[in-house]
Amino acid sequence: MLERFKVPEEDKIYVQSEKVFELTKNILKNIGVSDEGANNSASVLIGNDLRGVESHGVSNGLRQYLKRYKDGIYNSNPNIKTLRETPTTAKLDGDNAIGTEIGPIAMNLAIEKAQKYGMGSVSVVNTGHLAGCGHYVLQAAEHDMIGHCYTGSPAGQTLPTWGSEPILGTNPVAWGAPANEMPSFLFDVATSQVAGNKIELTRRTGSKLLPSWIADKSGDPIMEEVETPNKGDYHLLPFGGTRENGSHKGFGLGMVAEIMSNILSGAGPGLFNDHQGSDYFVAYSIDAFTDVGKFKLDMDLLLQKIIDSKPAKGFERVVYAGFLENEEFVKRTDKGIPYHKEVIEWFENYCEEVGLDCNLK
């Protein structure tokens, strides 16, 4: 994550991951989520926070989820059904469960299928926020598989290249692959220039948005640095930003995510259907293609080559996707997760309101 999205030093409060994990789980159980469901969601959210992906951790997410449980948008006691199944594929109806609850279950099913048949993939319809794709592809990496995930996030946010009407969501996509001694490769990105949740982070951190990150309401890219506009006063641009700089590549990858999540699942394009987006999880068994031990050593060779390569002027080192996240994971597991003080206040206030212990400090 760029420096501008990080919590300013003076606003940081460090919390041990076990404490915030337990509390998050208790808050979810308190609203009616099952023990397993709360465990899944808390693992995804705190996993993101530990990797430094706080745009998709408890800071932005938890308060929204609770509101949606209360409003009946999310079902705290979902009856998850299999709608269609083949040896390698399945389509699940999430019965309006939050994505973070059902996502780990769906990826496990894909992994089981891949163990038997070489590949497995599972799509999930009628489900809520997935909190990014990174957690799920790492589940596959832990089983010596390559993991892959798409989600069609709420549509009508991101412009097509040359367009002025927002059509897609931020539609994130991720791949993860294991190595031997090196940290896993974990590539997890929004297909827009900037994730919707990162824009929300800037409201809290006070940082500005860079040129060509967003467009005005008429679809023209804003080419200077600006304060974050109010919700509804801007559109997102596909990554690349402008056509000259390749925004058709970001828009195209966003379309792939839309097709593989919303359309392949039968939920239909997000823009025309009243759903919050569907998810798609894929696992590839490495053993079905080649020797797992060799694969991991080859990954080490490749990843080490990148880390050892000479940086360009003005930069200290070269990294690969997943490397910094792993460093952050190790550091935060040890020292605790640095939350913005506003987030801690929210936890304390909410716990008091619902009558739960709030043991964070």
Place this chain on the structure above:
Amino acid sequence: MLDRFKVPEEDKVYVPVEKITKVTENILKSSGVSEEGAKNSTAVLIGNDLRGVETHGVSNGLRLYVEKYASGQYNSNPDIKILRESATTATIDGDNGLGAEIGPMAMEMAIEKAEKYGMGCVVVSNTGHLAGCGYYPLQAVERDMIGQAMTSGGAGLTVPTWGSEPILGTNPVAWAAPADEMPPFLFDIATTQIASNKIGLALRTGAKILPGWITDKDGEPILQEVDAPQRTGRHGESNYHLLPFGGTRENGSHKGFGLGMVVEIMTNELSGMGPAPVLHHEGSDMFAAYSIDAFTDVKKFKKDMDQLLKKIVNSKPASDYERVVYAGLMENEEYTKRSQEGIPYHKEVIDWFENYCNEIGIDCELR
């Protein structure tokens, strides 16, 4: 493709598809390629030319391929072997056959596995140039599937985000999905700011290279418009390097570099060839097919695709633009036009065909 890469009007020679197909097949066969192999490679190259993807058609490719067949770098009579196979996957040794010859067979195998089991994925090691990824996913589309292809040909061209040493190749990737009335979605890109072959085209058309597309030999992005450079080598021996797409970190080049890494892993590591940036081999390919029927009703899928694609095409463009398109729409328009009017080749390409045919003593009826 941006206008700067197109053949200038005064240099165009229009050639009917049947004529260029026949001459290309004959040239490959005279290099020792089998009837089926020549048909496969020609279908890929002319398919690219028809869709307007002339960076990956006969113009740049064919002369290189015949040279590589002649020097023994490509095997015109490959003994293709299956190294490992499961219900949904296969790993193939291409025995140094041209990628464009083996690719259509490998995708067919992925499609057959997907018909039986829902998904199929085939990786091919020890193989030559694939001529882009676009052709192969369209094979899956014709069978009501979603297709995907990746290739890692030629490492040592592209610097990582923050890096100064070229590591990956241009590592292209493509996906395609069918619609009902609308042309299929076909997203086919290099994971660099610019494909190497486009620099080759720019050398021929005289187009300039835009700021932020390439770096100097020390890895510094060149931030002004420059003439297309003639490459001097790869890995440590190149006079310029490519940037991952996005260009700079602020503009998201980690997304281009990350996607390039996905391609490297799904081809070279998954096929067992090992990392091309370290081992300096010529790369491998990956083909996947996803049966739509395994997930949902095929007709509904196609209607949903139509609804989405029409919405994009009918949406209001931003100021200064005439229309909004999706990946595959303009390629399809070009395909229709060129099928009818012929393919506009640069006159230099036609000269090459005529000279080469003359040299090896075969007919060259193009005009």
